[in-house]
Amino acid sequence: MEGEENEDYMGDLSQFLPPEISQSSSTKGTTSSSGKLEVPNSSNKKTKAKNWQDHRKLKRERKQIEEDQLTLEKMGSAIPHSNIGFKLLKQMGYTPGSALGKEGSGRVEPVGLEIRRGRAGIGKEDPKVENMRREKEKAERYERKEAELMEDFGRVQKERWKEKRIVVNFKKGEAVLAQLENRDVVEVEKTGDEEKEEEEEDEEEEIITEEDLLNILLKLRNEFCYCLFCGCQYDTMEALLSECPGVSEDEH
Incomplete structure (x- = not known):
């Protein structure tokens, strides 16, 4: 003890x-x-005070939103005939639905109301609306840029594919023309595997244009009544013109 x-x-x-x-x-x-x-902890008091302030702020904002919605709902309905302003206008000759003024050149609809909760001037846009507008403009710019890039990519791919087809068809036309000039007529059958193999071959250093292809196609048609894309030689020029859909590959 x-x-x-x-x-x-x-x-x-x-x-x-x-x-x-x-x-x-x-x-x-x-x-x-x-x-x-032991010193008493004051953090609990600060936390409670902060929570109370946030709760009060949220309550005030919720009340403002309800008031704004109520105001907008009232604006959606027409002014009742019992309104003092409506009675005064009617006494001065106003008829509902018509424009104001002696000659009827004034306003038909009342001046629109814009609810503003900020402290900025009348010409200043609401910060929330301004941020939404900026985000919308940014999204629209991004979509336009993406669409332009996709369009450019598609155009480049289409041009490359067209250049490859020109080279392939020109080589076919040269081969057929050489055989026809030697009096050996050979029908060229188009198969998917052959076209794929020819497209995968390396292009020659010599640049072949669409004009070169057109010249050889016209020579085959005019001199031998032969259509490269039909893959056959016609008996007469009349038969070629009547049965062949056209000169280019797109027309076939």
């Missing part, structure tokens, strides 16, 4: 302090059993 009393006696440091200091320390905080001073 004496040992426990001594421990308690030595653990209570306030007994060694003057009365004034011990009283002031007791007001500022409390001492634990180990002799350490």
